[in-house]
Amino acid sequence: MSEIRRGLLNIWRLVAPYAWGTIGVVALTGLCFYWQVHSTTAALLYLTVIVPTALKAGRAPSAFVAVLAYLCLDSFFTAPLFRPAMNQPLDVAAPVAFLTTAFVVNRLATNNRRSFREIQTLKDQLRLVMDTIPGLVWSEAPDGSVEFLNQRWRDFLGATPTAAMDLQQRLPVHPAEAAALTEQWRQARQTARPLETEVRVRRADGVYRRLRLHLVPACEPSGTVVKWYGLGTDVEDWRQAEEALSRLQDELTQVARRTLLGELAASIAHEINQPLSAIVTNAAACRRWLTAQPPNLDEVRATVESIIQDSHRAANIITRIRAMFQCTEPMQMQFDIQQAVIEVIRLVKDELTEQGVALQTHFAPNLPPVFGDRIQCQQVLLNLLTNALDAVRPVTERPREIQLHIQPYDTDQVLVTVQDNGVGLEGVNVRALFDAFYTTKPGGMGMGLAISRSIVENHGGRLWAAANAGPGARFQFTLPTQPGRP
Numbered sequence: 001m002s003e004i005r006r007g008l009l010n011i012w013r014l015v016a017p018y019a020w021g022t023i024g025v026v027a028l029t030g031l032c033f034y035w036q037v038h039s040t041t042a043a044l045l046y047l048t049v050i051v052p053t054a055l056k057a058g059r060a061p062s063a064f065v066a067v068l069a070y071l072c073l074d075s076f077f078t079a080p081l082f083r084p085a086m087n088q089p090l091d092v093a094a095p096v097a098f099l100t101t102a103f104v105v106n107r108l109a110t111n112n113r114r115s116f117r118e119i120q121t122l123k124d125q126l127r128l129v130m131d132t133i134p135g136l137v138w139s140e141a142p143d144g145s146v147e148f149l150n151q152r153w154r155d156f157l158g159a160t161p162t163a164a165m166d167l168q169q170r171l172p173v174h175p176a177e178a179a180a181l182t183e184q185w186r187q188a189r190q191t192a193r194p195l196e197t198e199v200r201v202r203r204a205d206g207v208y209r210r211l212r213l214h215l216v217p218a219c220e221p222s223g224t225v226v227k228w229y230g231l232g233t234d235v236e237d238w239r240q241a242e243e244a245l246s247r248l249q250d251e252l253t254q255v256a257r258r259t260l261l262g263e264l265a266a267s268i269a270h271e272i273n274q275p276l277s278a279i280v281t282n283a284a285a286c287r288r289w290l291t292a293q294p295p296n297l298d299e300v301r302a303t304v305e306s307i308i309q310d311s312h313r314a315a316n317i318i319t320r321i322r323a324m325f326q327c328t329e330p331m332q333m334q335f336d337i338q339q340a341v342i343e344v345i346r347l348v349k350d351e352l353t354e355q356g357v358a359l360q361t362h363f364a365p366n367l368p369p370v371f372g373d374r375i376q377c378q379q380v381l382l383n384l385l386t387n388a389l390d391a392v393r394p395v396t397e398r399p400r401e402i403q404l405h406i407q408p409y410d411t412d413q414v415l416v417t418v419q420d421n422g423v424g425l426e427g428v429n430v431r432a433l434f435d436a437f438y439t440t441k442p443g444g445m446g447m448g449l450a451i452s453r454s455i456v457e458n459h460g461g462r463l464w465a466a467a468n469a470g471p472g473a474r475f476q477f478t479l480p481t482q483p484g485r486p
């Protein structure tokens with residue numbers, strides 16, 4: 001049944017333009033004949049049927065209506081009546097004019113329809129791109145009223161097409177950032193400058209997400225802003241990953257620092273042991289001098305002086321270790337680099353002796369004090385010395401040596417060099433040397449150099465490595481002698 005109906009419908013679609021055209025021409029002929037209008041007027045009136053047919057229907061129906069109109073014009077309005085004959089100029093002009101009009105109008109209408117379809121297709125494609133692009137796209141009029149929001153924005157805000165149109169007033173920015181954003185927005189509009197900012201905006205599900213908003217003006221050649229185009233990117237996941245990474249880096253730095261210190265715990269204990277045993281020995285001597293008859297007060301005074309000095313030494317070592325473990329904020333101050341280096345050498349003294357390593361120090365005279373965090377700078381040196389000790393450990397065919405130089409560098413820096421005659425940098429990826437986790441040691445963590453470089457660079461200095469002309473490698477770093485370089 002529905003097949004027959006569909007067939008009939010198709011036939012009707014085909015014949016309808018002919019039928020409507022015929023009805024129009026017949027009705028017009030009847031009216032014009034009844035009122036006995038002039039042939040020229042009738043010809044013009046026929047155009048009112050021919051033109052819409054040409055506009056709406058195809059070329060064939062409009063040609064059919066044009067011929068029909070001509071036949072009616074010839075039969076009912078020009079002599080001889082009721083019979084077509086070609087004996088007046090209008091008999092030739094009318095069919096030509098009708099057919100040409102039908103053809104031209106139809107052509108124009110077809111072109112128009114095609115252009116319209118193309119524009120529609122382009123619009124659909126553009127909308128598809130706008131809605132699927134992974135970003136929140138919008139446009140605003142110069143007065144700030146939103147003209148377009150893509151689907152992702154609407155989904156983000158959970159807005160219906162109309163409700164979303166007053167984006168600026170309704171944008172659910174985090175209360176802590178709303179005032180700042182309004183001000184930025186106002187300034188951008190006032191100066192016609194692009195705006196780039198990051199704010200937390202509440203999503204439809206109630207969760208605040210960090211969005212990076214980028215708004216640019218579109219200007220006329222005169223400079224007048226005609227529109228603003230915006231792109232928002234949800235950077236929440238990215239920021240969270242960044243924060244997690246930074247937390248992880250901090251934790252690793254702590255771990256590396258502790259591991260490093262753990263390895264040196266024995267020598268530190270030994271270092272503290274030294275002043276403590278000296279204190280005990282001196283205290284016993286004091287008691288002897290006091291119980292002597294008569295008590296030798298001069299010796300007692302001298303020994304007590306030594307006890308005080310040793311106590312200070314032990315206390316200093318403990319303070320330094322505590323500061324390292326507590327990871328206190330960097331303390332910017334002026335300090336004597338030579339003294340700081342000597343203290344670090346003390347920490348590795350035992351290991352130097354154990355391995356039979358000769359440490360030579362070359363300190364330039366009159367070194368200026370350097371500026372920075374004393375403990376952190378000591379940690380860098382400790383890392384380099386520990387690495388140098390590791391590098392000379394496998395050496396058996398020559399005496400093991402480490403040289404430590406401190407000298408002025410440029411006008412406002414000091415250069416510290418740790419040079420060893422160990423295994424050298426062959427087989428080491430020099431580019432990755434300062435990367436976190438790069439290690440060639442079986443139990444290594446690969447954090448020492450990475451931490452050292454970041455400490456030195458935070459101080460405004462530089463840390464680098466080079467192979468020696470002979471065996472071994474040297475690591476050098478600079479430290480500023482003036483504040484305010486980082």
Ligand code: ADP
Binds near residue numbers: 439450
């Ligand atoms: P780790 O000591 O845990 O390996 P580092 O970051 O301190 O971590 O060192 C990274 C790598 O740099 C070492 O594994 C080693 O290959 C190389 N390296 C560091 N210092 C020296 C040195 N003095 N001589 C040769 N290679 C070195």
